[in-house]
Structures are given as structure tokens and as C-alpha cells.
Amino acid sequence: MKMKLIGFAIATAFAASAGVASAQSVVKIGHVGPLTGGIAHLGKDNEFGGRLAIEELNSKGLTIGGKQVKFELIGEDDAADPKQGTAAAQKLVDSGVAGVVGHLNSGTSIPAARIYSNAGIPQISPSSTAPSYTKQGFKTTFRVVANDGQLGGTLGRYAVTELKAKSIAVIDDRTAYGQGVADEFEKAVKAAGGKIVGREFTNDKATDFSAILTKLKGAKPDVVFYGGMDAVAGPMMRQMKQLGIDAKFMGGDGICTGEMAKLAGDAIGEGKVICAEAGGVTPDKAAGIEDFKKRFKAKFGIDVQLYAPYVYDAVNTMVAAMQKADSTDPKKYLPELAKINYEGITGKIAFDQFGDMKDAALTLYTYKGGQKTQMMVVK
Incomplete structure (x- = not known):
């Protein structure tokens, strides 16, 4: 009888742990940028911004759709090449990502956008600025920076x-x-x-x-x-x-x-x-950006190059839409993403009917003493 009770207790404990495991959901978010080639330093900067966002989101233990979610960043290299970019896009679609942050370049974002649209997967570019990127008529296409x-x-x-x-x-x-x-x-x-x-x-x-x-x-x-x-x-x-x-x-x-x-x-x-x-931080956001830069350097051992803060915001904006929809299903959270009003570290993120930023800011810079130096933020 004692053995039977022990066996029952073990079985019950196993079932409970299995229930916890089944209540967890892994949500894949894709990132694409040039990780090889002449601008690999910018691609890695972008990817690191995404990885920091994912790590911080996972530390919060978010629950969406009744399940605790664990986010996973799936990184792909497009080498800033349109052909490689479309191959990377298809690979992400096939892997079952819930959304994509990327690509870095307009030349790769534009052809990849059709692939994501056909699959119904939201795409937020943190850095593609060509006007034609959002003028292709795809409802899945967004950007978090000003256009050209x-x-x-x-x-x-x-x-x-x-x-x-x-x-x-x-x-x-x-x-x-x-x-x-x-x-x-x-x-x-x-x-x-x-x-x-x-x-x-x-x-x-x-x-x-x-x-x-x-x-x-x-x-x-x-x-x-x-x-x-x-x-x-x-x-x-x-x-x-x-x-x-x-x-x-x-x-x-x-x-x-x-x-x-x-x-x-x-x-x-x-x-x-x-x-x-293509972006700008008004004085009220300066402290938040400096804090982000410190966390970024502590994590990766290098300084922010350019668009890491916008990748960070793009990931968080996408997840905020999932939370509003209470679903990680692209079909369900896409409408929430289209009407999102998210307060990011770079500023307020809201999209127009094309997926372009409303009231997008720009920052003018020069170089003094070998250092990039801000001149002014303009809108």
C-alpha cells in the first residue's frame, strides 16, 4: 500500500510539472540584418538591440492568452543582399515566427515584405527608410523611423x-x-x-x-x-x-x-x-536612451552604433500589440499593432494607414573631436 501511495504521489507530481510545461509557450520573433559584409557592424548592433529586448521581456514572465510566454529571437543574416534577404525571410516564415523585426536595409526589406505579407506575419523595420517600402499595399508592413x-x-x-x-x-x-x-x-x-x-x-x-x-x-x-x-x-x-x-x-x-x-x-x-x-530623441527621452546605452554596453561589451534602440522599441511594440490582443497569433494581434500607441525609449510609436510613423522625428548630427555630436532634433 505504501509503495502504491508513493507511486501515486510521483505520478501526480509529474503530471503537475507537465501541466506547467504545457502552460508555457515559446514565441519566436525573427530578426534579419547584415551580419556579414561591409556593414556587419550595423547588423550586429541591430540584432543586439533585439536580443536585449527579448531578455528583458522574458525576465518579466509575461502571460498572454492564458499561458506564460517565453520569447526567442531567431536571427538571420541577409548580408544586405536582396536575394539573400528573401531567402532569409522565407526561412523565418517556415520556422513559424510570430513576427519579424527587420530588415536593416530598404533593398532587402522591400522584397521581403511580400513574403511576410503572403504569410500574414507582421514586419517592423527599425531602419529601412525608402518610401516605397510601406507603399506596396501590404497591411503587415511597418517602420519605427522616418522615411527618406x-x-x-x-x-x-x-x-x-x-x-x-x-x-x-x-x-x-x-x-x-x-x-x-x-x-x-x-x-x-x-x-x-x-x-x-x-x-x-x-x-x-x-x-x-x-x-x-x-x-x-x-x-x-x-x-x-x-x-x-x-x-x-x-x-x-x-x-x-x-x-x-x-x-x-x-x-x-x-x-x-x-x-x-x-x-x-x-x-x-x-x-x-x-x-x-531617421529618428530622434527629444530632451524628455534623453535619460532613457542613456540608460539603454549603459545596459547595452554592460550586456555586449560594445557601444550602440545606430539603430539598436529602434530595434529594441520595435520588439517591445510588437509584444505590446500581442498583449493588447491577448494573443501571439499574427492574425489576432496585427489589428492591434496597426492602431498601437506605444511609448518607447525613442518616443511615441504610432502608425498611419501605410505603416509609416506618425509625427516622425529626425536628428541632425556632426562630428567633433572624432565623436558623433548631436546638433538638433527636428520634426
Whole structure:
């Protein structure tokens, strides 16, 4: 009889523990960015922002739909390549993710968006700024930063009205992001009465710019705008200095990184570069961002590069929508995501009918003493 009671007790304890296990739910959230290639430092920065968000969410022991949830970040590398990006997107869909934060680049986010839409999986990009990304008509597509129309337009107007530039040259890397932001910059310059003295292009893996820079040198530009990423912009600035082109250097968020000063070396100058980050932290959010940066460095041993705070906010926004819907099923929480009003560390996150940010902020930066230095937040 005693043996039977012991056996019953063990069986009961096992059943109880099994019940706890079955009441837990693993929720996969995908992240995609370039973890290899010239801008791998930005891709890793993004992924680390997501991993910090996941770790902190799991420490809260959230319950959704009557089950305690454990979030898991599934990271994929798209190498900033559209073909690899769509393969990564399909892989995430096949793995059963409940949502995706990514991709970093517009050129990979745009084709991947169709795959996520077909699967009914919400996608929030923390850094893709091409206007066409959200204009494809997909209800699953969102972003938590300003688009190139806002970013390029602000920089174009600033070049003419604040820098009083008389002759402006434009270079882009022919990617969806680089060409897009350069086009918007050029439109804004012309609308403000400025003069474009040259438009050239390179590619996102180029290292020699002597031909296009020599051509532009003859036009004597007082501003050179580059649409592309820091891995190309830094060496381009070095060659500008070698050729004696003494112009202000402007660009979008792709060049507005902590690495830019290292990549440009002594060509970075003092206040020579003016760039804009698609996002902005007003003074009331400054303490929260500084706290995030400290937690980030304590966890990963490196400084935030650029978009980690926006990835962090994107993950938390997605989970906030799940909590409102009391479901991790994409079909059920997607309507809540579309009408979310979430107070993130970067500011208020709310989307318009396209999935673009309402009242998106931009931050203008320069470099002083080799350090990225904030100038102003504009909306």
C-alpha cells in the first residue's frame, strides 16, 4: 500500500510539472540584418538591440492568452543582399515566427515584405527608410523611423537655407536606400532654390572614387551629399581630402554612425560632416536612451552604433500589440499593432494607414573631436 501511495504521489507530481510545461509557450520573433559584409557592424548592433529586448521581456514572465510566454529571437543574416534577404525571410516564415523585426536595409526589406505579407506575419523595420517600402499595399508592413522623403528633404533644405550652399554635388550607391535618399535630397535642394552641379553614382562595395571625385572637383562644390552607408562614405572622404575637395559632406542615416569617424580618419574634420538619423530623441527621452546605452554596453561589451534602440522599441511594440490582443497569433494581434500607441525609449510609436510613423522625428548630427555630436532634433 505504501509503495502504491508513493507511486501515486510521483505520478501526480509529474503530471503537475507537465501541466506547467504545457502552460508555457515559446514565441519566436525573427530578426534579419547584415551580419556579414561591409556593414556587419550595423547588423550586429541591430540584432543586439533585439536580443536585449527579448531578455528583458522574458525576465518579466509575461502571460498572454492564458499561458506564460517565453520569447526567442531567431536571427538571420541577409548580408544586405536582396536575394539573400528573401531567402532569409522565407526561412523565418517556415520556422513559424510570430513576427519579424527587420530588415536593416530598404533593398532587402522591400522584397521581403511580400513574403511576410503572403504569410500574414507582421514586419517592423527599425531602419529601412525608402518610401516605397510601406507603399506596396501590404497591411503587415511597418517602420519605427522616418522615411527618406522626410530625411532627404530635411537635409536638402538645410544645405540651402542653413549652410547657404551655392553648388551641391550628389553621389549615390544605386541601392534602394542610397538612390532614394539622394533623390529626395536633390528634390529638396531644387525646391529651396539650390543648384545641383553634378550627380554621380558608385556602388555599395566600391573602394576607388577617383574618377567621379575628379569630375566633381571641376564643379567646385561646397557640399557633397552621399546616399549610401558608412563603409563607402569613410573612404570616399579620405579620397576627397587627397584630391583637395574642401566641401561639407552630407548624408543620411547610413553614414551617421559611430564607425564613420574611424572609417574617414582625419578627413572627418571638425563639423565638416552633417548627417541625419531617421529618428530622434527629444530632451524628455534623453535619460532613457542613456540608460539603454549603459545596459547595452554592460550586456555586449560594445557601444550602440545606430539603430539598436529602434530595434529594441520595435520588439517591445510588437509584444505590446500581442498583449493588447491577448494573443501571439499574427492574425489576432496585427489589428492591434496597426492602431498601437506605444511609448518607447525613442518616443511615441504610432502608425498611419501605410505603416509609416506618425509625427516622425529626425536628428541632425556632426562630428567633433572624432565623436558623433548631436546638433538638433527636428520634426
